[in-house]
Amino acid sequence: EAGVAQSPRYKIIEKRQSVAFWCNPISGHATLYWYQQILGQGPKLLIQFQNNGVVDDSQLPKDRFSAERLKGVDSTLKIQPAKLEDSAVYLCASSLGQGYTEAFFGQGTRLTVV
Amino acid sequence: SQQGEEDPQALSIQEGENATMNCSYKTSINNLQWYRQNSGRGLVHLILIRSNEREKHSGRLRVTLDTSKKSSSLLITASRAADTASYFCATPPRGYSTLTFGKGTMLLVSP
Numbered sequence: 001e002a003g004v005a006q007s008p009r010y011k012i013i014e015k016r017q018s019v020a021f022w023c024n025p026i027s028g029h030a031t032l033y034w035y036q037q038i039l040g041q042g043p044k045l046l047i048q049f050q051n052n053g054v055v056d057d058s059q060l061p062k063d064r065f066s067a068e069r070l071k072g073v074d075s076t077l078k079i080q081p082a083k084l085e086d087s088a089v090y091l092c093a094s095s096l097g098q099g100y101t102e103a104f105f106g107q108g109t110r111l112t113v114v
Numbered sequence: 115s116q117q118g119e120e121d122p123q124a125l126s127i128q129e130g131e132n133a134t135m136n137c138s139y140k141t142s143i144n145n146l147q148w149y150r151q152n153s154g155r156g157l158v159h160l161i162l163i164r165s166n167e168r169e170k171h172s173g174r175l176r177v178t179l180d181t182s183k184k185s186s187s188l189l190i191t192a193s194r195a196a197d198t199a200s201y202f203c204a205t206p207p208r209g210y211s212t213l214t215f216g217k218g219t220m221l222l223v224s225p
Contacts, residue, residue: 004156033213035215041217042202042215042216042217042218043157043202043215044215045212045213045214048212048213055212056212089154091156091157093156093157093213095213101162102147102159102162103147103157103159103204103213104159105156105157105158106156107155107156108155108156110154
């Protein structure tokens with residue numbers, strides 16, 4: 001079974017630039033999560049999709065972050081414009097159900113904003 | 115807001131010893147899940163215990179859940195250097211579907 005795919009693995013951008021991350025969840029998984037993990041901290045949920053609808057985006061900085069899930073499958077997370085404090089690993093995860101079953105994580109995208 | 119909190123923040127042991135880490139949470143839950151994260155990589159699911167279960171085993175892992183105290187413990191027996199990682203608990207609140215994590219316990223197992 002293929003895992004959760006994320007790209008790119010690494011990205012370095014200057015502040016005020018824009019960046020986009022892509023995630024392809026495990027086939028058949030209805031729930032998709034995006035997390036931000038700053039060095040030394042636990043993953044912080046940014047947004048959760050159930051199919052192509054948003055379940056929770058309460059911690060998504062909507063003035064600069066946006067996310068969409070195309071046809072309930074792939075998802076993109078965009079930051080525009082980036083700030084220095086956005087430097088983190090962005091993790092995508094998927095699961096069959098909404099928090100009732102295990103989540104499978106991708107390897108993450110390490111973003112450095114300089 | 116953060117639902118689960120792991121304790122201790124860091125734990126250092128020798129190979130062969132047992133490692134115990136704890137998770138406390140605030141509200142009623144559907145289940146509690148433990149994940150492991152090796153340095154710089156994604157999280158890996160270890161074990162899920164449902165709110166009506168008290169203990170669960172998986173290989174060298176033993177998880178207990180005490181819903182009256184809103185706490186869980188993860189025991190790794192006969193630890194190995196490869197167990198060196200950060201361990202997180204995730205506690206979806208009852209009635210909600212959000213999977214949130216604490217700050218984790220960083221475990222170092224020395225040869």
